[in-house]
Amino acid sequence: xxxxxxxxxxxxxxxxxxxxxxxxxxxxxxxxxxxxxxxxxxxxxxxxxxxxxxxxxxxxxxxxxxxxxxxxxxxxxxxxxxxxxxxxxxxxxxxxxxxxxxxxxxxxxxxxx
Amino acid sequence: xxxxxxxxxxxxxxxxxxxxxxxxxxxxxxxxxxxxxxxxxxxxxxxxxxxxxxxxxxxxxxxxxxxxxxxxxxxxxxxxxxxxxxxxxxxxxxxxxxxxxxxxxxxxxxxxxxxx
Numbered sequence: 001x002x003x004x005x006x007x008x009x010x011x012x013x014x015x016x017x018x019x020x021x022x023x024x025x026x027x028x029x030x031x032x033x034x035x036x037x038x039x040x041x042x043x044x045x046x047x048x049x050x051x052x053x054x055x056x057x058x059x060x061x062x063x064x065x066x067x068x069x070x071x072x073x074x075x076x077x078x079x080x081x082x083x084x085x086x087x088x089x090x091x092x093x094x095x096x097x098x099x100x101x102x103x104x105x106x107x108x109x110x111x112x113x
Numbered sequence: 114x115x116x117x118x119x120x121x122x123x124x125x126x127x128x129x130x131x132x133x134x135x136x137x138x139x140x141x142x143x144x145x146x147x148x149x150x151x152x153x154x155x156x157x158x159x160x161x162x163x164x165x166x167x168x169x170x171x172x173x174x175x176x177x178x179x180x181x182x183x184x185x186x187x188x189x190x191x192x193x194x195x196x197x198x199x200x201x202x203x204x205x206x207x208x209x210x211x212x213x214x215x216x217x218x219x220x221x222x223x224x225x226x227x228x229x
Contacts, residue, residue: 002155004155008153018179021141034217036220041205041225042220042222043117043220043221043223044156044203044220044225045220046217046218046219046220051219052218084177085154088156090156099144099161099209099210099211099216099218100158100161100169101218102155102157103155103156105153105154105155112130
């Protein structure tokens with residue numbers, strides 16, 4: 001079993017839709033959770049960074065962490081064609097392992113006009 | 114230049130060649146990382162440098178040799194690679210390499226490597 005599971009997609013939605021992207025994980029030591037966006041032929045760009053459980057909102061993006069279920073989500077409201085990219089979840093523990101991130105495989109999102 | 118830059122952006126090399134990838138960060142960070150990204154696979158951490166000292170070597174074959182001459186520059190020296198080493202090689206940096214708050218990793222655009 002992979003430490004982090006992420007549906008690879010592709011996920012195709014119409015412009016304006018609410019998008020829900022998800023990851024599950026197995027390591028209860030993970031405390032920091034991140035979402036990166038990666039456009040084709042570019043490096044990953046940090047979108048959201050959260051600690052422990054709860055919600056964090058930034059513009060059209062909301063990150064949710066449910067540690068009891070070992071489940072994290074990224075919601076995109078009013079999706080735009082410019083949101084078309086691959087979204088990677090990443091996570092790490094607090095102690096030990098330094099700053100080592102464990103990534104999901106990424107979900108490819110396409111927002112269509 | 115801002116953020117994290119990588120050169121070259123594309124590289125094609127034969128299995129007997131020797132080449133180097135370069136990364137430079139303009140963020141004043143103290144930790145730098147090399148990752149390998151292959152299709153349908155999660156990013157694989159290869160090496161971590163914190164304050165110019167290697168703190169992690171993730172069982173990477175010796176045909177990959179990192180070098181960190183200072184906190185702003187990171188190199189990945191390549192020799193006698195295999196076709197399965199073809200991938201996107203990403204460099205990242207963070208304020209520190211110890212984990213916890215304030216250690217978010219920022220990535221460069223990557224070098225697309227093809228080994229023929």
